[in-house]
Amino acid sequence: MKELERARWRCRRGLLELDIVLQRFIDKYYTQLSEIELQQFTTLLDLPDNDLWDMIATRKEPEDGSLLSVLRLLQTA
Amino acid sequence: MAIARRKFDAVIVGAGGAGMRAALQLSEAGLKVAVLSKVFPTRSHTVAAQGGIAAALGNVTEDNWHWHMYDTVKGSDYLGDQDAIEFMCRQANEVVYELEHFGMPFDRLENGKIYQRPFGGQSQNFGGAQATRSCAAADRTGHAMLHTLYQRNVRANTQFFVEWMGLDLIRDEQGDVLGVTALEMETGEVMVLQAKATLFATGGAGRIFHASTNAFINTGDGLGMAARAGIPLEDMEFWQFHPTGVYGVGVLISEAVRGEGGYLLNKDGERFMQRYAPHAKDLASRDVVSRALTTEIKEGRGCGKDADHLLLKLDHLGADVINMRLPGIREIAIKFARVDPINEPIPVAPTAHYMMGGIPSNFHGQVVAPYKTGPEEVVQGFYAVGECACVSVHGANRLGTNSLLDILVFGRAAGNQIIEDLKKNPHHKPLPADATDKVLARLARLDAQKDGENVAQVGTDLRKTMQAHCGVFRFADMLKQGVTKIGEVAERVAHTEIRDKSRVFNTARVEALELDNLVEVALATMVSAEARNESRGAHARDDFPQRDDDKWLKHTLYFSEGRRLDYKPVRLKPLTVESFPPKPRIY
Ligand SMILES: Cc1cc2nc3c(=O)[nH]c(=O)nc-3n(C[C@H](O)[C@H](O)[C@H](O)COP(=O)(O)OP(=O)(O)OC[C@H]3O[C@@H](n4cnc5c(N)ncnc54)[C@H](O)[C@@H]3O)c2cc1C
Numbered sequence: 001m002k003e004l005e006r007a008r009w010r011c012r013r014g015l016l017e018l019d020i021v022l023q024r025f026i027d028k029y030y031t032q033l034s035e036i037e038l039q040q041f042t043t044l045l046d047l048p049d050n051d052l053w054d055m056i057a058t059r060k061e062p063e064d065g066s067l068l069s070v071l072r073l074l075q076t077a
Numbered sequence: 078m079a080i081a082r083r084k085f086d087a088v089i090v091g092a093g094g095a096g097m098r099a100a101l102q103l104s105e106a107g108l109k110v111a112v113l114s115k116v117f118p119t120r121s122h123t124v125a126a127q128g129g130i131a132a133a134l135g136n137v138t139e140d141n142w143h144w145h146m147y148d149t150v151k152g153s154d155y156l157g158d159q160d161a162i163e164f165m166c167r168q169a170n171e172v173v174y175e176l177e178h179f180g181m182p183f184d185r186l187e188n189g190k191i192y193q194r195p196f197g198g199q200s201q202n203f204g205g206a207q208a209t210r211s212c213a214a215a216d217r218t219g220h221a222m223l224h225t226l227y228q229r230n231v232r233a234n235t236q237f238f239v240e241w242m243g244l245d246l247i248r249d250e251q252g253d254v255l256g257v258t259a260l261e262m263e264t265g266e267v268m269v270l271q272a273k274a275t276l277f278a279t280g281g282a283g284r285i286f287h288a289s290t291n292a293f294i295n296t297g298d299g300l301g302m303a304a305r306a307g308i309p310l311e312d313m314e315f316w317q318f319h320p321t322g323v324y325g326v327g328v329l330i331s332e333a334v335r336g337e338g339g340y341l342l343n344k345d346g347e348r349f350m351q352r353y354a355p356h357a358k359d360l361a362s363r364d365v366v367s368r369a370l371t372t373e374i375k376e377g378r379g380c381g382k383d384a385d386h387l388l389l390k391l392d393h394l395g396a397d398v399i400n401m402r403l404p405g406i407r408e409i410a411i412k413f414a415r416v417d418p419i420n421e422p423i424p425v426a427p428t429a430h431y432m433m434g435g436i437p438s439n440f441h442g443q444v445v446a447p448y449k450t451g452p453e454e455v456v457q458g459f460y461a462v463g464e465c466a467c468v469s470v471h472g473a474n475r476l477g478t479n480s481l482l483d484i485l486v487f488g489r490a491a492g493n494q495i496i497e498d499l500k501k502n503p504h505h506k507p508l509p510a511d512a513t514d515k516v517l518a519r520l521a522r523l524d525a526q527k528d529g530e531n532v533a534q535v536g537t538d539l540r541k542t543m544q545a546h547c548g549v550f551r552f553a554d555m556l557k558q559g560v561t562k563i564g565e566v567a568e569r570v571a572h573t574e575i576r577d578k579s580r581v582f583n584t585a586r587v588e589a590l591e592l593d594n595l596v597e598v599a600l601a602t603m604v605s606a607e608a609r610n611e612s613r614g615a616h617a618r619d620d621f622p623q624r625d626d627d628k629w630l631k632h633t634l635y636f637s638e639g640r641r642l643d644y645k646p647v648r649l650k651p652l653t654v655e656s657f658p659p660k661p662r663i664y
Contacts, residue, residue, distance in 0.1 A: 002582040009240065009262065009584050012116050012294050014124030014219075016328055019293045020413065049124045050220050057408050 004030060007041070015049045021056055025077040033070070040070040080258075080513055081268045084505060085111045085236075087495055088256055088272035090243040090299060093121035094219070095463025095484035096278030097226035097235075099442070102492025104233035108499065111270060112230070113241040113259055115294055115587075119223045122280050122292045123484070126219030129194060129211030130481035132169035136190040137209040139201060142166040145210065147203045147657055149479060153472025154614035154624065155659040156312070156632070158648035161440040161468045165479075165486045172485040173212055181225045182214050197362075198476040211478040218481065242587060243298060245516040246275065246306040246459070249509045252448055254459035256508075257302070258516045262587060265580025267520070269513060271505055274495040276460040277303065277436060278488070282598040286429035287537075287544035288327035290319060299465040301594025303436045304601065304637035305515075308446050308456065311467040312434035312633050313598070314606035314616045317475055318549045320366035322428025323413045324386035330425060334406055335359045337398065339391035341370070342422060343378040349387075364549075367427040368617055371550035380424065388422035395419075427549045431475050433615065434601075435467035437634065442466075442491025447634070452645045458506075460495060462487040469632065472647075473614020522571075523589055529574025532589045539566045539592070539599055547603050553620045556607040563596075563603045564640075570596045601635040608642055609633065626659050 007030065011022035022045075033041060044052060044067055054060040056074050087103050089096045092114035103110045114121065133140040146166040150157055177183055177191065184192035191212050199208040214221035230237075240262040247255045247269070256271040282297025283289035300310055321330040335341075340359045343349045353369040354361035361369075370387050379385050391399060396419045399407055403418075410418045437453075438444050442460045445453040463484045470483055546559025570592055575585040611625035612618050634643040649656045 002579075005582045005584050009116075009582070009587075012120070012292070014116075014120045014122045014223075014292055014294075016125070016290060016292050016326075017409070017413075020326055020328070048220065048224070049120060050217055057405070057412075 007045070010045045013049050015053055018049055018053055018056075021074065021077050025074050028077055029073050037070050040067050043067060044070060044074070081266065082271055083111075083268065084271045085109050086272065086499060087111070087274040087276060088270045089113070089276045089278060090257060091121070091278030091280060091463065091465070092118035092237065093278060093280050093463060093484070094123040094222050094226065094481060095488045096276070097223070097230055098485050098488030099276055099278060099462060099492045100235045101226060101230050101233060102489050103495060104230060104235040106496050108496070109236075111236050111238055111272075113238045113243055113270070115240065115242050117239055118227050118237060121223060122295055123219040123223050123481070125292065126481055127216040128196065129213035129218050129478045130173065130222075130485070131196070131199070131210050131476070131478040132173040132212055132482060133166070133208075133210055134170055134173065134191060134193060134212065136186060137193045140208050140210060142169060143654065144201055144203060144208065145169065146651070146654070148198055148200055148208075149470065149476055150657045151204070151660075151662060152198045152474055152476040153470070154474055154662055155626070155630065156315075156469065156472030156613060156647055158469050159651040159656055160648050161470050163651040163654060164440040164490075165470050165483060168486045169482055172482070172489060176222065176225065176485065179225050179229050182221050184213055184215060196477045222481065242590065243279070243302060244590065245519075246302050247271075247508065247512045248306050249506060251457070253457040253506060255506055255512070258513055260587070260590070262582055265583060267513070267516070269508070271508060272458075273499050273502060273505055274458055274460060276442070276462065276491055276495070277465055278461070278463045279465045281432045281464040282595065283429045283432065285540065285543050285595050285599045285602065286327075286548070287540040288322045288325070288426050288428040290322060290327055290329045290428050290430045296591040296595050297465070297598035298591065298594045299461065300436060300601070301597040303444075303461070304597040307448070307636070307638065308444060308459075309437060309634035309636045309643065310434060310598075310601045311437040312469060312473075312605070313601040313635055314609050314633060315433035315473050315614055316429050316602070317431040317433065317615050318363075318367045318427045319430045320363055320370055320427050321389060321425045323409065324381075324424035324426045326413050327428040328409055328413050329428065330389065330406060330409065330423065334389060334391055334403060337391070337402055338394055339389055341366075341425075342388045342390055343373045344380045344384065345378060347378075349373055349378070364615070364617065367549040370425075370427055371548055374426075375550075375552070386424045386426040389425045390422040391418050392420055392422070431480065432464055433467070433469070433471045433473065433475055434605075435465050436461040438462070438466045438468055440468055440487065440490060441494040442487050443494060447643065447645065460491045462491045473616060519593070523573065523575060523586065524578055526572060526574040529572045530569050532573045532575065532585065532592055535566065535569045535573055536592050536595065539563070539570070539595060542566055543599050543602065547606050549617065551606055551616070551618050553618070556603070559603050560607050563599055567596050567600060597637055600637070600640060604640055604642065605633045605635050630659065
């Protein structure tokens with residue numbers, strides 16, 4: 001029930017750029033994610049702000065290739 | 078209702094650079110310390126700082142703390158307290174070396190010393206050649222600082238309360254501060270955290286403006302809590318704006334765009350900066366460009382259906398230059414303005430960046446207020462550091478990279494002061510019987526509200542009111558209307574309604590409580606700005622374009638109760654050196 005709320009709060013970041021992109025992602029895609037994608041999203045949210053932003057801005061690729069599908073969605077948000 | 082209570086030696090609200098530096102000092106001294114944070118500590122807004130941290134190490138060009146002090150006093154437009162500024166500049170090298178020792182990965186020069194870069198406002202020899210004073214860890218100085226301090230605190234057994242929101246201060250009849258009430262977001266429980274020392278390090282409040290570079294968590298909670306507990310807020314009219322934020326979202330577009338040849342246009346396609354700064358044009362200083370944008374908007378030459386922004390054109394630079402020299406900017410424009418600057422101009426507006434005002438404190442981190450007999454009485458048990466505090470080292474205008482220095486110096490100083498104070502007061506004072514009455518009433522009001530207003534809607538109106546009436550460039554009539562309008566917003570904040578009343582992880586409740594804090598900061602800002610009939614530093618009045626030292630060389634104090642103002646003198650006397658008397662500020 002409260003998973004969406006928790007995720008929404010964990011999208012509150014130190015970088016404004018991330019705040020905005022993550023909020024858009026939640027509004028647009030969150031409810032359509034599969035179990036596996038939800039897990040991937042949680043893993044991405046645990047990254048430090050700067051690393052996550054670099055990945056969204058396509059300056060950096062995640063070491064764990066399985067995160068790519070959710071990352072691609074984040075990049076379009 | 079019985080409320081759970083926990084006791085600590087010290088409770089710190091805020092786990093950014095300031096809070097974690099103070100916590101480290103206390104934990105390493107063996108005290109029992111709780112640090113509360115709305116978000117995971119390393120996601121605090123300090124992570125956004127890229128430029129660096131100022132300290133006169135002299136690794137690149139000759140430098141010393143006295144020159145740094147002069148620059149800071151001048152930058153503050155003489156509103157900074159010179160004792161505190163001397164204290165900060167003298168300690169700068171030490172806190173930077175200490176951070177290096179903690180493991181901070183500073184960039185290095187070839188000789189192995191800490192790398193330094195030049196920044197605006199830094200000079201040698203009291204206003205001479207450019208100094209090179211900012212120490213950096215690539216473009217991730219804040220990030221590196223937070224991670225370094227967090228690791229160190231974990232080792233020192235600092236107890237973190239993550240996703241806990243401080244709600245209100247607890248004061249007794251003597252006015253002493255005895256702790257805070259806080260909300261654990263996961264459970265929705267309210268708890269009393271009782272402490273011999275309570276330190277606020279809740280950061281800035283840029284979210285009172287529609288356009289801000291600040292992250293969403295920067296809602297000025299510490300200021301709201303202090304104001305509700307009868308503590309005044311100091312110099313709230315002084316906010317630093319950056320001229321080019323992405324319209325509507327505030328994300329920073331750096332000066333590099335204009336440096337590469339980009340320029341600003343109004344709705345008639347006119348290159349308007351020529352009228353305001355015939356020589357420097359688009360490369361004039363931040364405050365000049367910010368004021369020009371605001372004037373264009375006010376005079377009806379803004380773009381878009383609300384005529385509320387300008388355009389930053391760079392397509393004439395060509396795709397190659399943009400892709401090669403400004404890739405990060407193109408990224409931001411596409412993501413946040415939905416325009417590709419290779420083809421179209423970027424809509425921009427001035428964006429709020431840094432809060433110079435805050436909770437009045439001295440250079441020991443103690444909160445001081447005119448509440449007993451003197452104008453600067455220490456509020457026993459209460460401390461504030463970082464962007465939420467007004468020491469005041471930044472006065473009317475902060476110099477770039479001085480705030481990361483501020484949070485380290487005063488974080489450490491407050492820690493040391495608390496250690497001393499607890500030797501004298503080793504016991505917890507008893508809590509007053511009504512310690513939680515007010516906060517519980519506030520929560521109960523929110524839960525019981527019927528036919529109230531939507532939090533997001535009232536928040537938007539608050540931000541738009543601040544942006545329109547109390548932005549970069551201030552006009553008497555707009556300020557006057559602004560005071561009325563923000564009063565109306567405050568009335569609506571008192572009647573917000575949330576639909577979700579559940580306890581577990583209720584973010585709607587958290588956002589409603591944040592709005593209670595935002596409105597205190599907004600009121601303080603508007604009322605203080607309306608009253609200050611001069612232009613000084615970041616406070617620029619159309620009707621009073623000059624600085625007026627005879628009447629206004631003084632700090633503003635805003636009291637929430639009665640929305641009343643008071644003033645106190647600027648501390649012009651440094652600790653050991655001669656005072657720097659006010660002079661015209663020319664760069
Ligand atoms: C884009 C940008 C770039 C910058 N670059 C630089 C730079 O290069 N150099 C420089 O010197 N300065 C820079 N600054 C300014 C500087 O980053 C900040 O002033 C400074 O980091 C503030 O640190 P702080 O510890 O006071 O607050 P923050 O880092 O904002 O931390 C506040 C903490 O308080 C917590 N908190 C808030 N309210 C509550 C509550 N109710 N309950 C519990 N916890 C709460 C938050 O969770 C957070 O942990 C920059 C600012 C911006 C916006």
